[in-house]
Amino acid sequence: DIVMTQGVLPNPVPSGESASITCRSSKSLVYKDGKTYLNWFLQRPGQSPQLLTYWMSTRASGVSDRFSGSGSGTYFTLKISRVRAEDAGVYYCQQVREYPLTFGSGTKLEIK
Amino acid sequence: QVTLKESGTGILQPSQALSLTCSFSGFSLSTTGICVSWIRQPSGKGLEWLADICWDDGKGYNPSLKNRLSISKDTSNNQAFLKITSVDTADTATYYCARGSFFDYWGQGVMVTVSS
Numbered sequence: 001d002i003v004m005t006q007g008v009l010p011n012p013v014p015s016g017e018s019a020s021i022t023c024r025s026s027k028s029l030v031y032k033d034g035k036t037y038l039n040w041f042l043q044r045p046g047q048s049p050q051l052l053t054y055w056m057s058t059r060a061s062g063v064s065d066r067f068s069g070s071g072s073g074t075y076f077t078l079k080i081s082r083v084r085a086e087d088a089g090v091y092y093c094q095q096v097r098e099y100p101l102t103f104g105s106g107t108k109l110e111i112k
Numbered sequence: 113q114v115t116l117k118e119s120g121t122g123i124l125q126p127s128q129a130l131s132l133t134c135s136f137s138g139f140s141l142s143t144t145g146i147c148v149s150w151i152r153q154p155s156g157k158g159l160e161w162l163a164d165i166c167w168d169d170g171k172g173y174n175p176s177l178k179n180r181l182s183i184s185k186d187t188s189n190n191q192a193f194l195k196i197t198s199v200d201t202a203d204t205a206t207y208y209c210a211r212g213s214f215f216d217y218w219g220q221g222v223m224v225t226v227s228s
Contacts, residue, residue, distance in 0.1 A: 041159075049208075050218075103158060103159040106158050
């Protein structure tokens, strides 16, 4: 199985500052089509997860451009610019490169 | 408008079978490339992918649950199903269904408790 390892944030993050969440995979997530099969989600308290980005860096429909995904084949970053109170929650990375699909353990973001 | 909604047995006893239904609208499981996944989340913990089923009846399972999972679909009625046999307290969680390999739409989740 591909293991997804997420970093920890130095919470709380002051409103208006930037936050970067890291995720590492135990195997490259680049497929033969050249795409990187990594998703990022935000789960706010009491809600279902919400897709933020797919293919590592493509924002989902309706997602603010304050969210940007980047990385290589095994190391990924989700950057949140000018954080707001509504960005608080747990962020998950997920690989969809191969079965079984696996999630990281989550990174909590608190806003000050 | 894409929506998904999970339903199923709320409380079970250990060793029973759990049956879950994902009822969806706004897309079809007969459309090329479309899949529906099941994911679960114990209270206060992370997400675990369980299984998926696709338009061509292809299926994927999480081997950590060994042979306890069975996924199926009813394309005509826009539903996907998951059955988990021989449940125990570790299966207590909120169960979600989600669309596609992007997981771009999720249901609200259904809470399942396994208790004697």
